[in-house]
Structures are given as structure tokens and as C-alpha cells.
Amino acid sequence: MPTLLRMALVFGWLSILGFGGGKGIIPQMHTDSVQYGWTTSEQFSQFYTIGKLVPGPTTIFTALIGMQAAGVVGAIVATAAMFVPSSILMMVAGSMWKRFSASKWKDVVAVGLEPVIIGLVWSSVLTIGRGALHAWPAYVMAAIVTVLMIRTSVSAPLLILMGAAGGAAFLR
Amino acid sequence: MTQTTPATEPAELREATLWEIAVVFGVIAMTAFGGGQKAQIRQQLVQKKRWITDRDFIEGLEVAQVLPGPNVLNLAVFMGQRVRGTPGAIVAFLAGSVPPFLIVLAAGAFYFSPYNVPIVHAALFGAAAAAVGLTLGNAIELTQDLWPKWLNLFFMVATALAVSYFHLPLVLTLLIFGGMSMYAYYREHAKASEKT
Numbered sequence: 404m405p406t407l408l409r410m411a412l413v414f415g416w417l418s419i420l421g422f423g424g425g426k427g428i429i430p431q432m433h434t435d436s437v438q439y440g441w442t443t444s445e446q447f448s449q450f451y452t453i454g455k456l457v458p459g460p461t462t463i464f465t466a467l468i469g470m471q472a473a474g475v476v477g478a479i480v481a482t483a484a485m486f487v488p489s490s491i492l493m494m495v496a497g498s499m500w501k502r503f504s505a506s507k508w509k510d511v512v513a514v515g516l517e518p519v520i521i522g523l524v525w526s527s528v529l530t531i532g533r534g535a536l537h538a539w540p541a542y543v544m545a546a547i548v549t550v551l552m553i554r555t556s557v558s559a560p561l562l563i564l565m566g567a568a569g570g571a572a573f574l575r
Numbered sequence: 576m577t578q579t580t581p582a583t584e585p586a587e588l589r590e591a592t593l594w595e596i597a598v599v600f601g602v603i604a605m606t607a608f609g610g611g612q613k614a615q616i617r618q619q620l621v622q623k624k625r626w627i628t629d630r631d632f633i634e635g636l637e638v639a640q641v642l643p644g645p646n647v648l649n650l651a652v653f654m655g656q657r658v659r660g661t662p663g664a665i666v667a668f669l670a671g672s673v674p675p676f677l678i679v680l681a682a683g684a685f686y687f688s689p690y691n692v693p694i695v696h697a698a699l700f701g702a703a704a705a706a707v708g709l710t711l712g713n714a715i716e717l718t719q720d721l722w723p724k725w726l727n728l729f730f731m732v733a734t735a736l737a738v739s740y741f742h743l744p745l746v747l748t749l750l751i752f753g754g755m756s757m758y759a760y761y762r763e764h765a766k767a768s769e770k771t
Contacts, residue, residue: 416746417745418643418644419643420643420745420746420749421643421644421645422642422643422749422753424640424644424645424646425643425644425645426713427745427749428745430738430739430745431744431745434742448703448706448707449686449699449700449702449703451703451706452699452702452703452705452706453679453682453683453686454679455706455709456682456702457675457678457679457682458604458605458606458607458674458675458678459604459605459607459645459647459671459672459674459675459676459678459679460645460647460648460675461645462645463672463675463676463679464679466676466679466680466683467679467682467683467686470680470683470687471683471687475680478676478680478683482672482676486644486645486648486668486672487668489642489643489644489645489648489649490644490648490649490652490664490668492642492643492644493638493639493642493644493649493652493653494652494656494661494664496638496642497635497638497652497653497656497657497664498656507764509637509638509641510760510764511757511760511761511764512641512757513637513640513641514760515753515756515757515758515759515760515761516749516753516756516757517720517721517727517756518721518727518728518729518730518731518734518756519730519731519734519748519749519752519753519756520717521714521717521718521721521731521734522730522731522732522733522734522735522738522752523734523735523738523745523748524710524713524714524717525714525718525731525734525735525739526734526735526738526739527710527714528707528710528711528714529735529739530739531703531706531707531710532707534703535700535703535704535706535707536704536707537700540704541700541701541703541704542704544701544704544705544708545704545705545707545708545711546708547708548704548705548707548708548709548712549708549709549711549712549715550712551708551712552708552709552712552713553712553715553716559709562705562708562709563702563705563706563709564702565705566701566702566703566704566705566706566708567698567699567701567702567705568698568701569701569704569705570697570698570699570700570701570702570703570704571694571695571697571698571701572701573701574697574700574701574704575693575694575697
């Protein structure tokens, strides 16, 4: 199958499965991207990091996977596949929103699915960690950022930039 | 002497042009990091722009969070549609996704360029370590919300093990564990409403 078509299908499918704001799709995205040879594990972790650094949804880093696999056209196809299907669902739901808001399924999905989404976030930690932590200073930095994130209100991009400074100093 | 108008009387809603929608959601997309700014969006759309009532905004936010997709982008699409129908939704979608896409593309152009010298590479490793820390911190905070309920913790741990050690595909994870977890919530909820 041509790369562009494959990417459209893979990311389009992930778009539909992106419950919990898309937090849960990272492990599957990694599996697919590595399996089809679009990125290495290491690159995947770095692209995810760039997604956390820039404004907008984290999953915008899909563009980088597409770019790595098939240039700028790949970036456009991958990003459109990631955001268009879920947005169309939202449009359809939005036009019927009175009925949606009245029904109880909303809570069942929102609250009922939460434990599974959080389990997927734990899996994402392992997925990203495998591609990102290769030396002990990296583990130390990850631990420091974890504590700072929980204990302080320092913003996510700032913590990533601190990590970058630490990396330039200690990980060469 | 006393005010006769009740303070809760809703202000009149305003019409929005497509251009306004593009500007508002473009700015939101460019200042939204990691989805922590729903209060600001609410203030902007409900109080400043007066495009939507507060009640409708909350409903829209709930639908945006329940459906798949980034919450802020979903919210933009919902608001665009509410205010100006399908063209409004399309404009809001483009405003919410194209600017971040262009920024990430610029970052990618640098990443894949010869300027990606060893020190930049080392910085990226450090940044990636920080991203692991952020994700771990997020996982810990989210788990704290589940804490006292052992059944929720069971579904969480089972999901993480199934995905990370048995490589269960996402769709099956959502169907099997998501299905069980939602059913458990549904049953508890149904029982609770039977009693009343």
C-alpha cells in the first residue's frame, strides 16, 4: 500500500479512537509508526516532545511523523487524517447536541472510560520512556520534571525547555 | 432605590462573523498549551464575545470532552457550528489546526536540517526526558483522582499491562476494558437511581 494512503488510514483510525482528548492513542501510534518504518522509537519520543512544546494539541506531532515518512505532503496528509475525522464527528454531534446533552451516555463514556484512558497514559510513559531515556542523567531529569510538574505550577513548555538546557549540558 | 433588574438576566447574544471566528480560535490555538485554559475560553466566548450562553458553553465543553479528538479543537468546532453553522465549524477547525501545524512544520524543517548539530540533538534528548517526566506527572495526578475506588484502579492497571506487555491493540483495549469499565459505571449509576 502507498505510504500516504497507509498513513491516512492509520491516523484516521486513531483519530476516531482518540477518546480522552487523544491522551490514550500514544502507544498504538508508536506501534504503528515503528512497524511501518515511519519513525524509530527514539524519533517518536522526540516528535512527541516537540508536540508538547508547541502550542495546540499534543497530537499535532503527527505532522512530524508524516514529514519523516513522506515530506511536507506526508505532514499534511497525516495531520488531516488525525484531526478531520474526529472534527466531523464533533460537527455531527454538535448539530444534534440537544439530544446528546439530555442523555445519560455522556457520563457513562466520560466517567466510565476514565480508568482505561489513565491506564493508557501509564503505557504512554513506558512508550515514550523507552525511546527517550538512554542514560542515567535522563532518568534524573525525568524524575525532577515529574516532581516539578506535580508540586509546582511551572508550565509544560517551560519544563521541556529546562530539560533541553539540561540535555545540552549533560547528555552530550 | 434598589436595583430592579436581576443580576442573572442573560445579556443579549451577539452575532459572529467568520473572520471573528477565525481570529478568536486562531489566537486560542496559539496560546493553548496542553489544554489547561478552558476557563479563559469560557470567559472569552461567553462574557467578552457573548456568542453563547454559559449553559450552552458548558454543554458544548462536555460533548467536546466525551467525543474523540483534542478537547480544545473539538470545542472550537462546536462553537463555530453553533454560531455560524457548517462554514463556522470549518473556519474554526482551520483556525484551530493550521497555525499549530505550521509551527510544528517549522520545527520539523529545523529537525531534519543540517543545523541539527550534536548539541541540538543532546538538547532534544534532555527535552524528551522532560516530556517523560511530564507524562509521568500527568499519570500520577490522574491516578490520584481514581484513588479510593479499587475497581477503577483494577481497570487502569489491567489496561496498562495489556497494552504495554501484551501489546493489545487500542481498539480491543477500548472495547474490552473500556466496555467493562463503562458497564461497571453504568450499573452502579443505574442502582443509584433505582434507590431514589
